Amino acid sequence: MDSVHIEPVADExxxxxxxxxxxxxxxxxxxxxxxxxxxxxxxxxxxxxxxxNWFAAPALRLPEISFLQMLGLWWMIxxxxxRPSKGDGRAWELLASITELCVPPERQREMEGMRTADPVMxxxxxxSRAFNTIIGNTLMLALGFGLHLFIS
Numbered sequence: 001m002d003s004v005h006i007e008p009v010a011d012e013x014x015x016x017x018x019x020x021x022x023x024x025x026x027x028x029x030x031x032x033x034x035x036x037x038x039x040x041x042x043x044x045x046x047x048x049x050x051x052x053n054w055f056a057a058p059a060l061r062l063p064e065i066s067f068l069q070m071l072g073l074w075w076m077i078x079x080x081x082x083r084p085s086k087g088d089g090r091a092w093e094l095l096a097s098i099t100e101l102c103v104p105p106e107r108q109r110e111m112e113g114m115r116t117a118d119p120v121m122x123x124x125x126x127x128s129r130a131f132n133t134i135i136g137n138t139l140m141l142a143l144g145f146g147l148h149l150f151i152s
Contacts, residue, residue: 036130040137041078045071047137047144054148 049070057064065073103111 036126040130040133041074042071043134044137045074047141048074050141051144054144 046067049065049067052070053064056062100108100111
């Protein structure tokens with residue numbers, strides 16, 4: 001029986017071989033992510049610790065939790081629950097690739113601007129998400145503190 005050998009081909013939908021996909025250098029991305037993401041994560045763990053100590057511990061008759069314990073718990077929750085739901089980017093890439101395949105060849109030039117990523121806009125989008133997280137955490141902390149004062 002003859003065997004058939006099929007060569008893998010990098011298509012537009014895959015990340016491999018896509019000339020329009022920006023190539024990020026880890027050396028530039030990791031320090032920025034640590035400088036922005038780590039303080040936000042620490043602040044989120046602090047807000048969660050306050051909520052635990054104000055509401056969960058008295059209501060469920062559980063001991064209060066330290067900041068480091070809540071930080072570890074928050075990282076575990078982030079690793080197991082929140083991170084998998086952040087895979088929406090892959091869904092958008094797939095949708096864009098399918099849309100690109102449906103566009104006639106004579107209109108492909110119009111799609112060029114939509115396909116290329118603008119690093120400045122991605123940076124602005126990331127900063128706005130960071131500010132939204134900080135504002136949301138602060139609002140939740142203020143509301144929780146007010147409710148905590150009202151209850152006690």
